[in-house]
Amino acid sequence: MADSTRVSEKELERREGFIRAGRRERHLIDPFTWSYPWKGAGAMLGISVAALYLQNRWNKKPYYYAIVPRLILVGAATAVGYAAGALREKHYQTRDAVIEHYMQLHPEDFDHFNDRSGRSFSQVLLPWYPRRTQYTRYD
Amino acid sequence: MPGSMSKLGGLANGLLACSRTGTLSNQVRGVVHKSLLKLPSEHPEPWDYKHKGFNYIDGLKDDTQAHLHQNSKLIVIEGNIGSGKTTLAKQLADQLGFVHIPEFRMDDILIDRYGNDLRNYYSKFPARYRLPDMSMFYKNPRGELSAAMQDRIFNCRFDQYLNALAHILNTGQGVVLERTPHSDFVFANAMRDKNYIGHEYFKHYYFVRKNALPQLHFWPHLVVYLNTPTNKCLENIKRRGNTDEIAVVDERYLKTIEESYKDSLREYRNHSKILAYDWTKPGDTDAVVEDIERLDLDFFEWHSGDVMEEWNTIVDSIGWNGWRQYVTNKFDARMLAFDGIPKHEVGELYTNPRDTGHFLHVMRKEVLKSPFGYGYIAKNGDHQAGITAWHTGHHLPEPWYEYYFREAYYDDLTSHETSLDLDSDSYDPDYVHHHH
Numbered sequence: 001m002a003d004s005t006r007v008s009e010k011e012l013e014r015r016e017g018f019i020r021a022g023r024r025e026r027h028l029i030d031p032f033t034w035s036y037p038w039k040g041a042g043a044m045l046g047i048s049v050a051a052l053y054l055q056n057r058w059n060k061k062p063y064y065y066a067i068v069p070r071l072i073l074v075g076a077a078t079a080v081g082y083a084a085g086a087l088r089e090k091h092y093q094t095r096d097a098v099i100e101h102y103m104q105l106h107p108e109d110f111d112h113f114n115d116r117s118g119r120s121f122s123q124v125l126l127p128w129y130p131r132r133t134q135y136t137r138y139d
Numbered sequence: 140m141p142g143s144m145s146k147l148g149g150l151a152n153g154l155l156a157c158s159r160t161g162t163l164s165n166q167v168r169g170v171v172h173k174s175l176l177k178l179p180s181e182h183p184e185p186w187d188y189k190h191k192g193f194n195y196i197d198g199l200k201d202d203t204q205a206h207l208h209q210n211s212k213l214i215v216i217e218g219n220i221g222s223g224k225t226t227l228a229k230q231l232a233d234q235l236g237f238v239h240i241p242e243f244r245m246d247d248i249l250i251d252r253y254g255n256d257l258r259n260y261y262s263k264f265p266a267r268y269r270l271p272d273m274s275m276f277y278k279n280p281r282g283e284l285s286a287a288m289q290d291r292i293f294n295c296r297f298d299q300y301l302n303a304l305a306h307i308l309n310t311g312q313g314v315v316l317e318r319t320p321h322s323d324f325v326f327a328n329a330m331r332d333k334n335y336i337g338h339e340y341f342k343h344y345y346f347v348r349k350n351a352l353p354q355l356h357f358w359p360h361l362v363v364y365l366n367t368p369t370n371k372c373l374e375n376i377k378r379r380g381n382t383d384e385i386a387v388v389d390e391r392y393l394k395t396i397e398e399s400y401k402d403s404l405r406e407y408r409n410h411s412k413i414l415a416y417d418w419t420k421p422g423d424t425d426a427v428v429e430d431i432e433r434l435d436l437d438f439f440e441w442h443s444g445d446v447m448e449e450w451n452t453i454v455d456s457i458g459w460n461g462w463r464q465y466v467t468n469k470f471d472a473r474m475l476a477f478d479g480i481p482k483h484e485v486g487e488l489y490t491n492p493r494d495t496g497h498f499l500h501v502m503r504k505e506v507l508k509s510p511f512g513y514g515y516i517a518k519n520g521d522h523q524a525g526i527t528a529w530h531t532g533h534h535l536p537e538p539w540y541e542y543y544f545r546e547a548y549y550d551d552l553t554s555h556e557t558s559l560d561l562d563s564d565s566y567d568p569d570y571v572h573h574h575h
Contacts, residue, residue: 057510057561058553058558058561059512059534059550060510060511060512060515060534060549060550061511061512061515061534061550062511062515062517064523064525064526065515065525065526065528065534066525066526066527066528066529067526068526068527069527069528069529
């Protein structure tokens, strides 16, 4: 395998770590670094508040119109978003645990993962001979 | 025979309100003069529906039947223009202890809570939004908006009738009402006859009427018809001294109304008791009160006609509370009565959407001077009301409104221009002078 396609172990670790969910450092201003529950809660809160604002503007109402029942609804929607995020997190955690457990039980099924640089293209592609149809003789 | 009738009446009565008052359960006692009305000490205070409305939760707290008594009746005064309805209605209400609801006038919806008279802004409104009031109509009866005015009047009479019903069911006090949506067609007939409204709208009017009237559910207990000859009406109108009215309301106009009232009474006869008086010379209110006291307005039995049926077939307090919510809220009734009726073929009612946009611009920039609707304008003295608003059908801070087309309609009005320009920055006062 050509050395140009090989990268160091350290670089491989970095790439894996960057792509894995939840590994990035949390920033308050970047919702994409938040945990799933807070992402869900934030999305629902944002949508609700935006809808509330537009609803008020459209109906010629000030901010305080029906604000009490509406805040209760917004709170409920935010809680639903949080719960949905928590469910999503739980789902992925369970899935990963099941797979890791299986990999522990059957390490022989995953030998090919040990070679992290994989095969070169010369090992992947079948041999190819240029044959052009317009030169084919049909007798 | 009257004895057995009254026994049955008492029986029907016993299913209703008066069973509480033991002495009344064996005999029929109809409407009485207010001095003779004896209410038991536990009779509840009137429910303040004008400020509180009446919703499902209120229905658990307040029983409708407890409010109702022998004088909880709807009396309607009908008659030609200038026949003397208002005078009689006032005196009747006074003697019986009823509330008098005068006939609907366009002024009731053209002046808003801040005292803005929309007619002062008509020069700024697009033409379609300059709805005539009665005096404008009398000045120019052949105007393009006569049909729109008649449409609006029918709509408001519908609201007014529901107000009368709501007053009875919420307070137990009877109501004397002048004219109803049921008899409003007499004016449509007269206006059509004089060609003030067109054929398309005339057909549309009867279609809407047919759709709307059943949604009112209750018919009046009693209709008092004042039969005044047209020449006498003309005299009364001349005495009022409005020259425009004198010019428009002529002999033929009044004759059409008189003839149409015969149809109206024929229709009322199936549902209500009728007292018709020759009112050539204004009669004595005391005599009318005596006649009313002699009537049995509580009797109903199955298979003997529909008179008083709606009032006597509600079986329990849940039913009464349901109808009380229906007539107090008005949202369901209005929706069932008026929504979904196509009017694209009624040229007289057509509204250019651009006109609606300009109307909203004017309302925001000139009339209310605020992007917010009625009841939410702080600089006009509105407090932060409506923070717990939880009612359906309209967006006003108060749960109850008198006429939809006074203020509530404004919140429902939308247009493309104003939806993208919520502060009306694109308001162009010269729009009304453009050629459309």
